[in-house]
Amino acid sequence: MIKFELLRMLKSRLVWVAAAVLVIYYVVITGFIAGGSMNSARNTDKQINTYLAQFDEMDKDVLIETLQNKALELTEFVFAPENADRIHTEKGHYGATLMEDFVITVNAAETVQYLLRDYPEKMTEIVNRSREAISRLSENEYAVKEQQKIISQYNRVRHFGLRSGKAAATWLSMQNNYSYFGILLMLVILMLSAECFTCEYSRGMNGMVFATPNGRLKLFLVKLSAMMIVAAATVFLYAAADIVTSIYYMGAEMLGEPLQAVSEFLGCPFSITILGYIAAKHMLLLFLLFTVIGVSALVCSFIKHGFAAAAVSVLPYMAGFFVWRNLLIHPDDVFVLESLSQLRLWMPVCFIDINYYFKKFDCVEFCGTPTERLTICIAVSVLIFTLTTILAASRYGKPGRLKG
Amino acid sequence: MELRFDSVTKKYGKKLALDGFTLTLNEGVYALLGPNGAGKTTLMNCITDRIRPTSGAVFWNGEDTRKMGARFRAKLGYLPQSFGLYPSFTAKQMMEYFSKLKNVRNAAEETTRLLELVNLTEDANCKVGGFSGGMLRRLGIAIALLGAPEVLILDEPTAGLDPKERIRFCNLINEISENRIVIFATHIVSDVEAIAKEAVLLRGGKIILSGDLQTLINSVYEKVWLSDQPNSDEALQNDFRISNINKTENGVSLRIVSDGKPFDNAVRTTPSLDDVYLYYFAETAEEENERTD
Numbered sequence: 001m002i003k004f005e006l007l008r009m010l011k012s013r014l015v016w017v018a019a020a021v022l023v024i025y026y027v028v029i030t031g032f033i034a035g036g037s038m039n040s041a042r043n044t045d046k047q048i049n050t051y052l053a054q055f056d057e058m059d060k061d062v063l064i065e066t067l068q069n070k071a072l073e074l075t076e077f078v079f080a081p082e083n084a085d086r087i088h089t090e091k092g093h094y095g096a097t098l099m100e101d102f103v104i105t106v107n108a109a110e111t112v113q114y115l116l117r118d119y120p121e122k123m124t125e126i127v128n129r130s131r132e133a134i135s136r137l138s139e140n141e142y143a144v145k146e147q148q149k150i151i152s153q154y155n156r157v158r159h160f161g162l163r164s165g166k167a168a169a170t171w172l173s174m175q176n177n178y179s180y181f182g183i184l185l186m187l188v189i190l191m192l193s194a195e196c197f198t199c200e201y202s203r204g205m206n207g208m209v210f211a212t213p214n215g216r217l218k219l220f221l222v223k224l225s226a227m228m229i230v231a232a233a234t235v236f237l238y239a240a241a242d243i244v245t246s247i248y249y250m251g252a253e254m255l256g257e258p259l260q261a262v263s264e265f266l267g268c269p270f271s272i273t274i275l276g277y278i279a280a281k282h283m284l285l286l287f288l289l290f291t292v293i294g295v296s297a298l299v300c301s302f303i304k305h306g307f308a309a310a311a312v313s314v315l316p317y318m319a320g321f322f323v324w325r326n327l328l329i330h331p332d333d334v335f336v337l338e339s340l341s342q343l344r345l346w347m348p349v350c351f352i353d354i355n356y357y358f359k360k361f362d363c364v365e366f367c368g369t370p371t372e373r374l375t376i377c378i379a380v381s382v383l384i385f386t387l388t389t390i391l392a393a394s395r396y397g398k399p400g401r402l403k404g
Numbered sequence: 405m406e407l408r409f410d411s412v413t414k415k416y417g418k419k420l421a422l423d424g425f426t427l428t429l430n431e432g433v434y435a436l437l438g439p440n441g442a443g444k445t446t447l448m449n450c451i452t453d454r455i456r457p458t459s460g461a462v463f464w465n466g467e468d469t470r471k472m473g474a475r476f477r478a479k480l481g482y483l484p485q486s487f488g489l490y491p492s493f494t495a496k497q498m499m500e501y502f503s504k505l506k507n508v509r510n511a512a513e514e515t516t517r518l519l520e521l522v523n524l525t526e527d528a529n530c531k532v533g534g535f536s537g538g539m540l541r542r543l544g545i546a547i548a549l550l551g552a553p554e555v556l557i558l559d560e561p562t563a564g565l566d567p568k569e570r571i572r573f574c575n576l577i578n579e580i581s582e583n584r585i586v587i588f589a590t591h592i593v594s595d596v597e598a599i600a601k602e603a604v605l606l607r608g609g610k611i612i613l614s615g616d617l618q619t620l621i622n623s624v625y626e627k628v629w630l631s632d633q634p635n636s637d638e639a640l641q642n643d644f645r646i647s648n649i650n651k652t653e654n655g656v657s658l659r660i661v662s663d664g665k666p667f668d669n670a671v672r673t674t675p676s677l678d679d680v681y682l683y684y685f686a687e688t689a690e691e692e693n694e695r696t697d
Contacts, residue, residue, distance in 0.1 A: 004504065011492035199490075207452070207454065214474070
């Protein structure tokens with residue numbers, strides 16, 4: 001029966017329109033918006049690496065000082081009024097112009113300082129902070145274990161294939177842009193799900209279908225399975241596209257780097273690679289889509305009209321969007337930050353943008369035990385999905401108040 | 405094979421859609437006859453478990469159909485008054501889909517046989533979206549017949565069909581009526597005459613008369629009159645239930661259904677099922693006023 005449900009969807013114009021919208025949007029945000037800055041970041045990394053090659057074998061502190069001096073010299077040269085015309089026309093040693101030389105030199109100095117001085121110092125700081133925390137939390141076994149995990153995480157010698165953080169940072173910004181794609185995907189799945197669970201009513205088939213022995217619980221389970229397959233297939237394609245895009249712009253070696261290579265995730269307590277992060281991101285998105293399917297199935301068991309059901313189903317997710325969007329606009333707003341922290345606990349909609357779960361040790365006290373927000377939110381998602389589907393299944397196709 | 409309705413009552417707020425409906429049906433074709441709002445569709449929805457009766461129950465061979473659930477629905481074939489199908493599916497795919505819903509084992513053979521029965525073999529691979537109303541209804545009956553249901557419920561099956569399609573449809577129901585209970589709701593009297601073994605007259609959710617067609621006709625025996633009148637003005641039509649008006653050289657010949665002799669020149673005539681319908685369901689202007697007051 002799942003075959004028929006999938007066949008019906010494949011023959012539906014709504015599905016093809018939705019697929020076209022998703023593909024076009026993905027291509028636009030990847031190719032035109034992210035692609036340009038990614039290419040530029042990749043070129044900058046290449047130029048910086050070429051520039052740095054001449055300083056191999058140099059001692060760490062000497063190298064940092066040399067690079068900073070060179071950057072200072074070029075800064076003075078670039079900002080001298082008499083050189084204003086030359087910097088854009090005269091050919092540079094590493095870049096096309098002297099201005100590009102200036103950008104490369106400054107970036108190289110910053111990169112080397114970050115990799116050789118700032119990052120190890122931050123590691124030490126994080127480890128020290130964890131050690132202090134352990135001494136304070138000695139009665140709480142779980143918290144101590146978590147802090148020990150952080151120490152072992154940061155005490156490891158880490159290889160950074162990415163010499164410069166430029167491309168990694170730009171990759172992260174591309175990932176953030178994909179949050180909007182996640183929202184669009186969620187809305188599409190919501191529409192498809194609402195259509196799927198109400199199509200018998202909109203086609204006028206409900207009388208015939210619900211008078212059959214398998215027209216109720218079994219058909220509900222078939223529809224649920226079909227929608228879950230559609231969601232999983234869509235997320236799988238999205239993940240594949242995400243990985244291919246990341247490899248294309250950053251190179252395959254980047255995927256094996258620890259997530260902490262991206263400066264924003266320096267405090268990430270998980271031992272996870274960038275590929276692992278991408279996989280986690282899509283798994284959590286799939287969790288979110290499953291809750292969307294469950295909620296819309298439940299709403300459809302009350303409202304037998306696809307569009308109306310979709311409109312109602314989206315309401316609980318709107319609060320999440322609102323706070324998340326506000327946080328992007330006002331990142332320092334304490335109220336919004338606090339609201340988002342609460343929502344991140346209870347609302348799977350926050351899986352649209354999972355960065356907050358990975359940036360630092362993010363736990364709350366739950367039944368007296370410090371528990372990661374991510375774990376609680378996954379549990380909440382499973383609970384929402386289970387409850388909504390059980391309730392929807394118990395109502396689907398059952399006798400109601402029909403007009404005689 | 406017995407389908408029994410035991411005081412089935414359905415209320416919508418204060419309105420009674422079915423009022424203590426009690427009846428026992430055995431193998432054969434039964435017509436539910438009544439005007440709009442009589443409770444026909446409500447009754448059918450109670451049988452198919454689409455709505456729950458406020459009180460009373462439907463029994464299949466002595467067992468409550470609601471308790472039987474899917475076991476009873478496995479014995480049902482249902483064609484609603486208005487329905488649609490997936491327009492992008494072919495007739496064959498639609499049949500296969502419902503075969504799955506009905507647990508039909510030899511689905512391919514059943515599909516071929518039933519599509520042939522409803523004369524849709526040539527259109528088996530055509531998309532349902534391109535079907536005419538008649539073709540769609542024939543496909544609907546084929547779907548209803550999947551799984552050899554013991555109870556076949558047809559709600560206004562001939563509504564919207566042209567005369568040729570209606571005759572074909574009535575013949576089809578006659579063909580398939582053996583070894584099952586067929587219940588069909590209609591307000592087209594000629595369909596009842598063509599198909600039904602017995603009829604149930606419903607009004608306001610209550611049975612006002614039931615029995616074989618001859619019993620129904622006998623109930624208006626000596627109540628049908630023919631009378632010649634100079635004209636058939638509106639006042640006359642308001643005062644009497646007129647089942648037919650024929651123009652004659654001197655005016656009109658009226659066929660009137662009335663308890664008493666309507667005119668001095670009126671003579672009794674043999675009643676038909678149309679007269680029965682008119683007697684029980686048509687209101688004179690005076691009766692309508694009394695009811696609304």
